[in-house]
Amino acid sequence: MSESTFMGVPRDTIDWSPRIDYDKCNFCNECSDFCPHNVFEIRENEVRKLIVKNPDNCVVFCRACGKTCGEDAITFPHKKETTTKIKKTRKELTPNE
Numbered sequence: 001m002s003e004s005t006f007m008g009v010p011r012d013t014i015d016w017s018p019r020i021d022y023d024k025c026n027f028c029n030e031c032s033d034f035c036p037h038n039v040f041e042i043r044e045n046e047v048r049k050l051i052v053k054n055p056d057n058c059v060v061f062c063r064a065c066g067k068t069c070g071e072d073a074i075t076f077p078h079k080k081e082t083t084t085k086i087k088k089t090r091k092e093l094t095p096n097e
Contacts, residue, residue: 006060009089016082017055018065024073025050031065031074039065060086 004011018031018039027048032040041053052058060082066074 007086007090009086009093011060012056013089014060014082014086015077016060017052017058018074018076020050020052021073021075022049024071025069026071026073028070030068030070034068035065 006014027042027050029042029050032042032050035058037054037057037059039052039054039058041051043049043051061079063076066072066076
């Protein structure tokens with residue numbers, strides 16, 4: 001599991017985790033096999049499906065699992081917007097600094 005904070009901000013307030021485009025995903029599981037942080041889960045009920053089970057386990061700004069995806073089915077939020085939000089949240093949490 002990743003750290004509980006990132007840049008002084010609680011990790012669970014940071015929107016950074018993979019997004020799966022199911023129209024592109026061929027369920028090769030390369031992303032799940034690659035990621036050491038237990039972010040993904042493969043569900044095999046009636047329909048086989050890859051899900052992002054533990055989004056807060058994803059290391060902020062890591063995109064490595066997306067690079068393993070030959071189908072380009074994994075995307076992430078915009079880094080610049082995420083950075084801006086992190087800085088804003090940090091400032092709100094520590095207003096006197």
